[in-house]
Every structure is written in C-alpha cells, then in structure tokens.
Amino acid sequence: MSRALPPGYKAIKNCCAGEVVSVIGMVTEIKPPHAFYEKQCVSFSIRDDSFDIQNDAMSIIQVDWTGNHISQLPTPGAVGDFVLLRDIKLPAELYRWKKVRVTPFYSPEGSVLFFSPDQIPMPELATEYGYGGSSKLPFKGSKNAKPPSADEQQAVIKFKATVASNPQAHQQLKQTISDKLPGMTQKWSLLQDVQAGRFCDAVVEVKKIWVNNNGETVDLVVTDYTTNPSFHPFDDQDSMPTRGSGPPDQSKMQLRLWDPHAAYVRKHPTKIYEGSVVFLSNVHIKTSANGTLEGALHQDKRFPDKVQISTVGDGIYAWQREQLEARKREFFSTKERAQNDRNAMPPPQEEPGESKGAKRKRKKKEKEQKKKEQRALEQEELERESELKEAVRAQVNPNVRAAHPEVEFSTVDDILNNPLRTLRTKDGPIEMPFVNTKYRARLRVVDFNPSNLRDFSHSMMDPRWNQNGTGRRDDRWQWGFVLLLEAADAQGPTPERFPVYVDDDAGQHLLKMNAVDLNQDKLAGGTEILRLREKLFHLWGNLLEAKQEYKPQGVEFPLPSGDPRLRNRPFDCIIEEYGSRVDPSPQHPLGWMRMYKLASTVIMD
Incomplete structure (x- = not known):
C-alpha cells in the first residue's frame, strides 16, 4: 500500500529490532483484558498493508500491552478500528512476524489511540480535521495518549478510505477476528x-x-x-x-x-x-x-x-473475578437500597384490638429479622476480608503446574539436608551421597545456564554432549539446561540456592516443545526460539530481559533476593534427587555426586 505516513511513522515491514517506532494501521485481532503472568494485559494485532496477501506477516505487528492493574491498561477498541501506535520500543530480537510487549519501563512514552470507523469521515468531508481545522476525531486508548495531530488525523482518514475500497480487506477481517481470552475455549460461560x-x-x-x-x-x-x-x-x-x-x-x-x-x-x-x-x-x-x-x-x-x-x-x-465482584457489589447495593426503603416506611400500625401477646410476638419477630439482616451484613464483610487474604496467599505463578498437588511442600532445607541420607549402623552413621527420591516444592528461578537460549538444545552428533555416540549420523536434538532456584520466601543477599537440571524428557514436558537446532532456526525466521522465549517468560518472568539490560552494566547475577529489578513469581514444581557417577575425589569419595532435576512440571498454554 503506497500512502503518505505522518512524520515519524514507519510502515510495519520496515520496522527493525530495538527501534522506537510509531505505526498506523487497522486492528485485525483484539483480546480484552486478561491475565498475563503476574500482570494484566490487553492484546491486539495491527495490519497496515492493502490486504492483498492473506495473513501477510511482514505487515502485521502483535502487541501485548501490560500493566500491574486493569486500570493501567488502555481502553480497548474493536476489530476493524484504525489505530495509532506511538513511540513503542521493539524487542532486541525481531522475527518474520513482529511481536512487542509494551510496559511503562521499556516504552515510557508509548501510547495507543483507537478510532472507530463509524466516526471517521470520508476524505472529501474531512476539511475540518486537517490543517487550520478545529475538529478532533474521537478515540479510545491509553491514559497518557495525546489527541491526534492534523497529520495523524489525515492519515487515519485516508487509510480508512483505502481499506474501504478493498472488499478483500473485509474478508480478511472475518478470518482474523478472535475475541477469546488466552486459555479459554468456547466452553467459557456465565x-x-x-x-x-x-x-x-x-x-x-x-x-x-x-x-x-x-x-x-x-x-x-x-x-x-x-x-x-x-x-x-x-x-x-x-x-x-x-x-x-x-x-x-x-x-x-x-x-x-x-x-x-x-x-x-x-x-x-x-x-x-x-x-x-x-x-x-x-x-x-x-x-x-x-x-x-x-x-x-x-x-x-x-x-x-x-x-x-x-x-x-x-x-x-x-479479570473475570473483577467482573464477578462488580456484579456482586451491584447486588448488595440494590439490596441496601431496598432495605433503606423499608426502613423509611412508617412503622406498622397496631391492628385494632391486637392483644398484648400478639403484640409481643410481632415485636419479637421484627427484632429477630433485624438481627438476621445484621448478621448477613457482618458475614458479607467477613467474606470480603477472606477474599482479600486469599488474594495475598495466591501470589504463586498460575502458569506453571506440578503433579501430585496432594503432597505437602518440602522446604529448600528439606531438600538439601534430607535426613534419609544418613544411615545408622552399629558402627556409627554413614552419610550416603544421595537418595533416589522426589520432592514437591515452591521455588523461584533466579538464574539460568547457558546464558544464551540458543544453547538450551544440543545435537546428538556433538561428542561433548553425546559421549556415548556410535559415530553414525544422528539428527536428533535434546534439551539440556540448568535453572538456579531459591525458596519462594527467600530473603537476604545470600539465601540457600541450588541448581536444578532440565534434561530432554523434563524439557519436553515443561515446554511442550521438541528440541531443535535453535541456531539454524534463526535462518528460518526464528519461530522456535520465539516460542521458547515466550514459554520461559511464563516460568521466570523478566529474568532474561533483566540479564540483557543489567549485565552489560556490570551487575552480577543472580541478584539478591527481593531485588526489584527481577520481577517473577514462585511456582510449584517436582524436584527429583539422583546420583551421577564422577571420579572419586575428597569431595566425592564414593564416586557419586548428588544432583537434582526437574520432573512432572509443565508451563500451561
């Protein structure tokens, strides 16, 4: 689509990794406010071409706009709206399709404006929206969004006219509309x-x-x-x-x-x-x-x-909980108004000839009714307090699930100092190097190795990895990486931390992905490394981004516990203890080294 862009704007296909960009386009997909790891999020896709090519990825940008609370999110528009996306920083790695996560930290000046096509005039009737005119296009968007300039308004008006003249654009929209929340199916219902x-x-x-x-x-x-x-x-x-x-x-x-x-x-x-x-x-x-x-x-x-x-x-x-609580508040507000109306009514007149006994019974019944209503209000307050406490207790990563929820959690001390490793004999206690056992724990990722995600997979043809190889061609790849974990409630600069190995079986289960050559994947558009990065974001939060930003500044990782630069949540997992043969040494006199690996833990889609 050949069209003039406002100053400072670029076509999506010309945007490059690491740039701060502004683009104009049409919304082809939107997902209303939903949970996104520990934050709230509005997601939408923008397309700025002529729609001549179905699902042309080069001309589409996908945006996840996040905030700590739903009130910090932009007011979303709808599919078919025209949009101005301003001053958004693109990620350091950008693939064939463009996906960006907008946060106040990475895009402090970022803003978005949605324009309904019903409120955008035809070009021949849009003189008042150009230079010298005083009319402004109505819009929804982010809280910090400034009204559109004359150049921006004219670009929106002309873009709408161009798309409206192309019937294929409307057919494309029908195929891209998606208003379901992540993880939900058509079974979702009130x-x-x-x-x-x-x-x-x-x-x-x-x-x-x-x-x-x-x-x-x-x-x-x-x-x-x-x-x-x-x-x-x-x-x-x-x-x-x-x-x-x-x-x-x-x-x-x-x-x-x-x-x-x-x-x-x-x-x-x-x-x-x-x-x-x-x-x-x-x-x-x-x-x-x-x-x-x-x-x-x-x-x-x-x-x-x-x-x-x-x-x-x-x-x-x-978000669904907030909607439920809004409906609940409305119910109790209606009930309170009804109660006030009843209280405002004049007291019931005594029936002519009412006996003293009947009068006592009536007053007793009225008193009991008032007590019952008071108890109901007190109970409602208790329920609200209970909900708040539950929300505090629930600060656990909901995107990671572990097997055996009926098993009690083990602490880091339980894992590192398992008393079952000590065997008591008539000649005295014997300390075993390891025991074959599993633990269920609530832990947090504070570091990982290798430092490059592309090295998380290994070729079976690599003798450094597959030391038992036969020398014959083997095109398989396997997962193999290490997570450094600490307790969910760890405090201080040097808490107990221990490495946990993720082998191929655990990696497939955790990621729901098969290992591939991630370096070759870079030449093919980077689809797998992008999937891996998104998966691991749900596991360890902004750990990768924090390392990319702060390590060049000389900051050492892992960071101290509670450092605000690392934003992630603890997750429930299964840790398996096992032994690995090594050469005997003073540290491993029996020729066995105790190790831990991840098991039966999965990142949910």
Missing part, C-alpha cells in the same frame, strides 16, 4: 447461559459446601451473580440455605464434585471455602430429578489425577 447437556468453564463464588457422608463426593452451591430461570430457587429460608446473604432466587447452581476434585476440596479447606472465588473447568450441566439445572464435575478419563477446581487469585482469570 451461569445465566448454561444449558443442559453442555460442558462449561466458569469463575464462580462458593456459597455453601457439604462434605457428604459417603466420602466420595462434595456438594457446592456456587454463583457468579447472574440469574438462570432453570436453577433451583434458593433463599435464606431454603432447606439448603447459602452462607450469609447471597443473591436471591435463581442465581445459584448446585454442583456435585467427584474425586479427585472432591478430595482436593476436602484436603484444602484454606483454599476452597465458603466465600472463595474459584475457577471450574469442564463442568457437565444436566437436569436434576426435580427438573432444574445442576452441575457435575467428574473425573477426567484421560487425565484421572487432573483437578478441575482452583482458587482464583490476582493472576489468571483476575
């Missing part, structure tokens, strides 16, 4: 929309828990503060009442959990409790014996140990 025979995912508040005597199931009553006329009508006088004062009528759904979900709820009362907000995955909606809708969470036949109920904290699904 309770008001669920139907019998369907499966759904939902974020809900737990209002009531019953642990059944059979020991196999747990029953819940849950709500997302929407109403479904097919639900059982609960209220405070119901035979299955909710805890405190929840939404009335048909706003709550009965849900039966089977193992392993029921076992998880029974074993984790501090995580799943009345008042907690949880994420439910793959709930089967069915019709109960009395004709109302209810839910069931059965065991996954393919993954029998998979638990499909989890607490929602400040990470993933935080």
Whole structure:
C-alpha cells in the first residue's frame, strides 16, 4: 500500500529490532483484558498493508500491552478500528512476524489511540480535521495518549478510505477476528447461559459446601451473580440455605464434585471455602430429578489425577473475578437500597384490638429479622476480608503446574539436608551421597545456564554432549539446561540456592516443545526460539530481559533476593534427587555426586 505516513511513522515491514517506532494501521485481532503472568494485559494485532496477501506477516505487528492493574491498561477498541501506535520500543530480537510487549519501563512514552470507523469521515468531508481545522476525531486508548495531530488525523482518514475500497480487506477481517481470552475455549460461560447437556468453564463464588457422608463426593452451591430461570430457587429460608446473604432466587447452581476434585476440596479447606472465588473447568450441566439445572464435575478419563477446581487469585482469570465482584457489589447495593426503603416506611400500625401477646410476638419477630439482616451484613464483610487474604496467599505463578498437588511442600532445607541420607549402623552413621527420591516444592528461578537460549538444545552428533555416540549420523536434538532456584520466601543477599537440571524428557514436558537446532532456526525466521522465549517468560518472568539490560552494566547475577529489578513469581514444581557417577575425589569419595532435576512440571498454554 503506497500512502503518505505522518512524520515519524514507519510502515510495519520496515520496522527493525530495538527501534522506537510509531505505526498506523487497522486492528485485525483484539483480546480484552486478561491475565498475563503476574500482570494484566490487553492484546491486539495491527495490519497496515492493502490486504492483498492473506495473513501477510511482514505487515502485521502483535502487541501485548501490560500493566500491574486493569486500570493501567488502555481502553480497548474493536476489530476493524484504525489505530495509532506511538513511540513503542521493539524487542532486541525481531522475527518474520513482529511481536512487542509494551510496559511503562521499556516504552515510557508509548501510547495507543483507537478510532472507530463509524466516526471517521470520508476524505472529501474531512476539511475540518486537517490543517487550520478545529475538529478532533474521537478515540479510545491509553491514559497518557495525546489527541491526534492534523497529520495523524489525515492519515487515519485516508487509510480508512483505502481499506474501504478493498472488499478483500473485509474478508480478511472475518478470518482474523478472535475475541477469546488466552486459555479459554468456547466452553467459557456465565451461569445465566448454561444449558443442559453442555460442558462449561466458569469463575464462580462458593456459597455453601457439604462434605457428604459417603466420602466420595462434595456438594457446592456456587454463583457468579447472574440469574438462570432453570436453577433451583434458593433463599435464606431454603432447606439448603447459602452462607450469609447471597443473591436471591435463581442465581445459584448446585454442583456435585467427584474425586479427585472432591478430595482436593476436602484436603484444602484454606483454599476452597465458603466465600472463595474459584475457577471450574469442564463442568457437565444436566437436569436434576426435580427438573432444574445442576452441575457435575467428574473425573477426567484421560487425565484421572487432573483437578478441575482452583482458587482464583490476582493472576489468571483476575479479570473475570473483577467482573464477578462488580456484579456482586451491584447486588448488595440494590439490596441496601431496598432495605433503606423499608426502613423509611412508617412503622406498622397496631391492628385494632391486637392483644398484648400478639403484640409481643410481632415485636419479637421484627427484632429477630433485624438481627438476621445484621448478621448477613457482618458475614458479607467477613467474606470480603477472606477474599482479600486469599488474594495475598495466591501470589504463586498460575502458569506453571506440578503433579501430585496432594503432597505437602518440602522446604529448600528439606531438600538439601534430607535426613534419609544418613544411615545408622552399629558402627556409627554413614552419610550416603544421595537418595533416589522426589520432592514437591515452591521455588523461584533466579538464574539460568547457558546464558544464551540458543544453547538450551544440543545435537546428538556433538561428542561433548553425546559421549556415548556410535559415530553414525544422528539428527536428533535434546534439551539440556540448568535453572538456579531459591525458596519462594527467600530473603537476604545470600539465601540457600541450588541448581536444578532440565534434561530432554523434563524439557519436553515443561515446554511442550521438541528440541531443535535453535541456531539454524534463526535462518528460518526464528519461530522456535520465539516460542521458547515466550514459554520461559511464563516460568521466570523478566529474568532474561533483566540479564540483557543489567549485565552489560556490570551487575552480577543472580541478584539478591527481593531485588526489584527481577520481577517473577514462585511456582510449584517436582524436584527429583539422583546420583551421577564422577571420579572419586575428597569431595566425592564414593564416586557419586548428588544432583537434582526437574520432573512432572509443565508451563500451561
């Protein structure tokens, strides 16, 4: 597309790695606010060509705009909007398609403006938006966005006219629209929309828990503060009442959990409790014996140990939680107004001829009702406090999952100083170099090796890596890298840290990727190294970017615990202890060296 650009703007295909750029284009994909590692994020894609080539990657830039809170995100536009993206710093490595993560740190002057095509005039009617004119195009965008200049407005108006004249652009848009949040499927639903025979995912508040005597199931009553006329009508006088004062009528759904979900709820009362907000995955909606809708969470036949109920904290699904809490506040605000209206009514007149006994009973009933309402308000306050405490407790990386959630955590001291290595004999204790065992721990990555991600994979033809090679051609590649880990609650400049090896099996499981030649991948457009970098960002946060920025300045890694330059979260993992043969030495007199490797841990998509 040959068109004039405003001063300081570039075509997307001409943008280079490491530059601070401004571009103009049309939104082809947008994802509303969602959890992005420890932050909140709005994602969108911009295209600035003529749409003559389907999905021309050279003319598309993908943006992840992040902030610590949803209030720091730009107000998103919609697919088909025209957009000005200003003063955005591109990453140091840029591949065939361009993807940039916008943060206040890397792009302090960055801003974005979305213009709805319905509010952009035709060029022949746009004189007032050019030089000498006083009209401004209405826009949505980032909080710091300055209104568009005359040059920028004219460029937006002309771009819209060019795209509007190309029917293929509209066909391309239909194929690129995507408004689903990361990790969500078409099963995602509010309770008001669920139907019998369907499966759904939902974020809900737990209002009531019953642990059944059979020991196999747990029953819940849950709500997302929407109403479904097919639900059982609960209220405070119901035979299955909710805890405190929840939404009335048909706003709550009965849900039966089977193992392993029921076992998880029974074993984790501090995580799943009345008042907690949880994420439910793959709930089967069915019709109960009395004709109302209810839910069931059965065991996954393919993954029998998979638990499909989890607490929602400040990470993933935080946006859905905020929406639920907004609906909840509106409900209680409505209830409070109704209560005030009742209080403003004149006191009931005594019935003519009312006896003293009847009068006492009426006043007693009114007093009990007031106490009940007061208890309900107090209970609601307790639930809110509990939710805040749960959010604080939930400062754990939600993007990494480890097997065996029923196993208690081991501390770093438990791992490094396992008493089972000491064998007691009649001749005295014998210290073994290692024991074959596994630990479940909550740890944080503070460094990694090799320093170049391209060296995380190794050729089986390399004798330094495959010392047992036969000399015959072997085109396979294997993962092999080391993570330096510390305790989630580590403090001080020199806490206990230990290296954990990630071998090929653990790497495939962790990354959901097969190892390839990452140096050759650079010549092919860098798709695999980009995938690897994105995966590891979910594991260790900004560790790679911090090393790239601060090591050239002479900063030594690992950084002290709690250093604000490293922003990541601890994650749950399985650590396997094993022994590796070495030459006998004073340090390893038995010819064995204790080592640790990662196992049964995965970065979720």
